[in-house]
Amino acid sequence: GFGERKAKAERMFSLMDGFLKNDPFSLQKDIIHHVEYTVARSRFSFDDYEAYQAVSHSVRDRLIERWHDTHIYFKKKKSKRLYFLSLEFLMGRSLSNSVINLGIQDQYTEALSQLGFEFEVLAEQEGDASLGNGGLARFSACQMDSLATLDYPAWGYGLRYEYGLFRQIIVDGFQHEQPDYWLNYGNPWEIERIHVTYEVKFYGTVEDVDRNGEKLKVWIPGETVEAVAYDNPIPGYGTRNTINLRLWAAKPNNQFDLEAYNTGDYINSIVNKQRTETISNVLYPDDRSHQGKEMRLKQQYFFVSASLQDIIRRFKEAHNNFDELPEQVALHLNDTHPSLSIAEIMRILVDEEHLGWDKAWNIVCKIFSFTTHTVVAEGLEKIPVDLLGSLLPRHLQILYEINSNFMEELKKRIGLDYSRLSRMSIVEEGAVKSIRMANLSIVCSHTVNGVSKLHSNTLKTKTFKDFYELWPEKFQYTTNGVTQRRWIVVSNPSLCALLSKWLGTEAWIRNADLLTGLRDHVDNTGFRQEWKMVKRLNKMRLAEYIETMSGLKVSLDAMFDVQVKRIHEYKRQLLNIFGIIHRYDCLKNMDKNDRRKVVPRVCIIGGKAAPGYEIAKKIIKLCHAVAEKINNDADIGDLLKLVFIPDYNVSVAELVIPGADLSQHLSTAGQEASGTGSMKFLMNGCLLLATEDGSTVEIIEEIGSENLFLFGAKAHEVSELREKGGTLKVPLQFARVLRMVRDGHFGDKDYFESLCDTVEVGNDLYLLGSDFGSYLEAQAAADKAFVEPEKWIKMSILSAAGSGRFSSDRTIREYAERTWKIDPCQCPF
Ligand code: GL2
Incomplete structure (x- = not known):
């Protein structure tokens, strides 16, 4: 009967010695236990990966306790x-995310440092x-x-x-x-x-x-x-x-x-x-x-x-x-x-x-x-x-x-x-x-x-x-969202600390609406100074990554301009690359004095192409061909660099997003159902350069169109423009860039031919040609804002301050109340 089962459960629990304890000493004991009995390495020699495994197993044990209790409770209720x-x-x-959500990151950091390990280094071991x-x-x-x-x-x-x-x-x-x-x-x-x-x-x-x-x-x-x-x-x-x-x-x-x-x-x-x-x-x-x-x-x-x-x-x-x-x-x-x-x-x-x-x-x-x-x-x-x-x-x-x-x-x-x-x-x-x-x-x-x-x-x-x-x-x-636990707390610890300090609470980690409180400090010079420092630190992290990965040294004073997402024609990475070619072309034709006024840029592109998607693969190749030319042009130096970050995935995103000054979301309006990358950049105080598509429309409602760089045809104009197709006017600069690629300026002339065909007048389904002029204007506006650091920082703060609506907590609450009709069920501690 029930009484018997309960007595048995209690006996079992007493053998468990209660729940696991989370003080640093207990954590150390558990970690070493797993080194010995789970990973089965000698106490005297285990490397970072083995330490990561042992630590993860100790975290997993703690997860299992709560996971059991949660399900028993759901069942009971x-x-x-x-x-x-x-x-x-x-x-x-999972490692960082788990210890943060369990609320035991500090204890782990201390426990590990006493054992001679650094938590961050072990977290990096995880695939x-x-x-x-x-x-x-x-x-x-x-x-x-x-x-x-x-x-x-x-x-x-x-x-x-x-x-x-x-x-x-x-x-x-x-x-x-x-x-x-x-x-x-x-x-x-x-x-x-x-x-x-x-x-x-x-x-x-x-x-x-x-x-x-x-x-x-x-x-x-x-x-x-x-x-x-x-x-x-x-x-x-x-x-x-x-x-x-x-x-x-x-x-x-x-x-x-x-x-x-x-x-x-x-x-x-x-x-x-x-x-x-x-x-x-x-x-x-x-x-x-x-x-x-x-x-x-x-x-x-x-x-x-x-x-x-x-x-x-x-x-x-x-x-x-x-x-x-x-x-x-x-x-x-x-x-x-x-x-x-x-x-x-x-x-x-x-x-x-x-x-x-x-x-x-x-x-x-x-x-x-x-x-x-x-x-x-x-x-x-x-x-x-x-x-x-x-x-x-x-x-x-x-x-x-x-x-x-x-x-x-x-x-x-x-x-x-x-x-x-x-x-x-x-x-x-x-x-x-x-x-x-x-x-x-x-x-x-x-x-x-x-x-x-x-x-x-x-x-x-x-x-x-x-x-x-x-x-x-x-x-x-139900507008999409992203979790601020992963996209700020895990991936941007310095911003996390800054937010808690100036908001006077950590409550924003569970209630992102509180981020609007940042607006109160936007004119505070001390706050702005710290905001700037955090961005600099994250740019440093990213620059180091770029250097280890590609050998390329980039200047921290340059604007870090990022487009990372799957490669698709509708996402228009090609528009970005054409913009970069145009910038390069302008620099080459400028005299020394004018060059001094140019905002230096590090353009970063990353993303995977589906293995059978030929055009997307050609875009990747073109990006590399253009990078090869620009990065080796001594004449250009730090004024322009182009980096392709290979194997873009979640952990690469965690590094790239906090380090971006500007992020690009270039889909032809009406094509991107939502887009969630932009929300992650927004939370991290990156300025957006974007078309009025998907979630951007709602981002504008939250931060105001003056705090991002918008361009391009709007969704309702796109079908009209598409109908006009062959008769559309395309700016000269676009034709010139296209010519350069066609003429083999970046090598592999024949290989790029079919790629160029996709944006030729009459064929240009995604409207790169007709959006190019307005794209360049938005880019110029971004340059202009960047040379006024105080203005830029203000826009950056206001971006993050308006990002609360894009927390997946809001998304889930809406779904739960309106669609699923489920109620919270909190397992007691
Ligand atoms: C996508 C949409 O393209 C994208 O705009 C949206 O943000 C996400 C999440 O809703 O879904 N649809 C899709 O098939 N992929 C997406 O990313 N792969």
Whole structure:
């Protein structure tokens, strides 16, 4: 009985000697314990990496205590839970973040220094967990941090890829991809749950079975794979709550293929089994389109099926029917990648739980919410029916049934408007008959979220216009955010100290709105002086990194001008490079006196190109070719430098962002759904040079257009300009820069030809030519502001002061209250 279990638990707990203690001496004992028993190195010799491992294991122990308590408490409180389903999480490193959120950084620093180690040096030993591509994936990670910090009863679910996002290395200016086998050196941050496993089935056939007069569909699968859970504790800041990110790995299942064994084909049958493990092997490196790849579909279903089995099992532990599912469970679709969940939960409720279609459908429509992270209709996911039908035959039937019911309902609402009906159908008839995952997600979700105000308007008026007219109440927007714990406290400790000092409190770490308090000090010379010092220090860190990485020495007096993000034509890194060529060209044609007035710049560009994206790869090569020329031109010296930072990832971002004076966000207006990089720069007091796109529109509302450098066509003008296409006027400077590249000024003339073609008049989809003039003006305005340091610092302070709205805490609170309808549930200390 209960009494007995409790007595046993108490006995166990007394053996534990209470919870772990966090004074420096106890930490030292635990670290040394892990050196001896976990890392198994001799007490007398362990290197920095081994010390990092031991330290991480001691932190992990502390995480586990809180993580256990949190889940026991959630269970006891029977609170409604959010399940955040995402195929990508870009977590980066965990050590610093964990000790900061646990509130024991000082104790660790002291404990380690007494052992002869420096905490920062050990933290540098950690590799990134890069289980995602770009903004979408890092946003998921920021949301997990906020969910934990704000005490929401939430779980994250994803895939444990053995190879994360590829490592980018540059050879001769060309991008090469190398596998990121991040688990090679062990991963202290995950907990392998060998007993938490589910079978996931694929292929096979569906049979109609008559069971006592009831007609049933029975799926007879052709392949079974086992999903094993790996749990990653996510600690909140300033709370005991530590939530779980559960990632699934594929393992061959135990049922032997007896036939193969008996016929003596032992080796081949093992090889076949191993193939099943490959499902969770590798993250797809394209950050936008995942069209029609079988393995990708397998990954999606594998993750969805394991997660839902887990969620339903947990629900059934406390309930004996499904009526309360919508009051207990919120399922969030992070983009369409997990949208097979809809078919899977219908299959579970109808085929396995025998709920009846209508009853199941009513429940399902109340539990899903959906966020879409893309703008262009071409970027929306479609799955060929043939592929889906062979891999998941029963799910295809379910999707057809959902669609035919939807079409019936729609006809009643809008009549026989066939073109509209066919646009809205979940099934696309065409050369390749496909399932439209976005339509499916919209039909089955109670809420469809955009990621910024502008994006949401585009969804309503263009991308999903038909659906908006049908269900206006479903459409919302929740502007993205980033966590100030990672993007200030972890990555910019000197700014963190300065903020707490002048705001007189550390409360901004949990409430970023307090950053507006900086406005009170903007005219204080002492404050400004310290602000300047912090920026200088961070520039120094970045300059050192640049030097070790590339051998290039850069001047700290120069403006550090940064553009870091995935390489995409719409993000217009090419506009930046053309601007740099123009600047170089001007410098070359200037006399000595004029040159003295020029603001020296260090231009920094970083980002990965999808391996199959030719034009993006050419942009990287051009960047290197231009850098080669400029950096070796003795005539130019410190006036202009161009650096490409290879392998841009979370930990590189932590170094680059605090060290930037200016950051560039150049997407053609209307193309960037949100953009979250700009928010990180803003928090760190970097000035933005940007188009009025995505989140920038809302940043302007917070800091005022006078505190950033805006340029370019606005979203509503873009389509008009595109229509004018070939007749657009392009400034002479643009034509001249293009000519220089075409003429081989930077070598590799032939190689760059197709790149140049993409921005030629009539072809220039992203409007580089027509925005170039206004881009140069914005750049000139930035130069002008930079030579008035007091003005620049003021703009910098006001940028950070207005960044509070872009905390993911605000994002999560909005989602929790409006979309998920979940309440905080704080585990007592
Ligand atoms: C993205 C959008 O492109 C980006 O603008 C947005 O900030 C993030 C997060 O909402 O999502 N969509 C997408 O597919 N990737 C993004 O970064 N990769």
